[in-house]
Amino acid sequence: MTTMNKLITWNFHTAVLIALVGGVAVLIHPQLLFPEITQRHDPLARNLLLIVFYLVAIQAMALAFRHRRHGHVDALFMGGLLLIAALGVPLYSYRNEIPLRPPLVVGLAYCGISQLLYFFHIHAWNRH
Secondary structure, three states: OOHHHHHHHHHHHHHHHHHHHHHHHHHHOHHHOOOOOOOOOHHHHHHHHHHHHHHHHHHHHHHHHHHHHOOOHHHHHHHHHHHHHHHHHHHHHHHOOOOOOOHHHHHHHHHHHHHHHHHHHHHHHHHO
């Protein structure tokens, strides 16, 4: 395994760890990313927390699937899903006037890009 393969694989596993641990941390302490949730925002903010829950659950299932089947399609799926969330969450937050801290969007984008990079690198590597 080349150094580039090791770096991309390490980055992928780091992104998965960030997605899982970060998601659980946000679910336990929502004020980490939603600093000024008021009673007016509460139902709308719960929707964002539900999205975070779904992303964490899907990431955990995709990781289990990857290790069980030794496939890489899950990285393509999760990368795309996380990038869509990185675009959608700020729009939802802006539209509903929910204050949102930027680390959520940056984290979603990083994890999505890392997983897509991993998929396309592994896919290209297996073709050779």
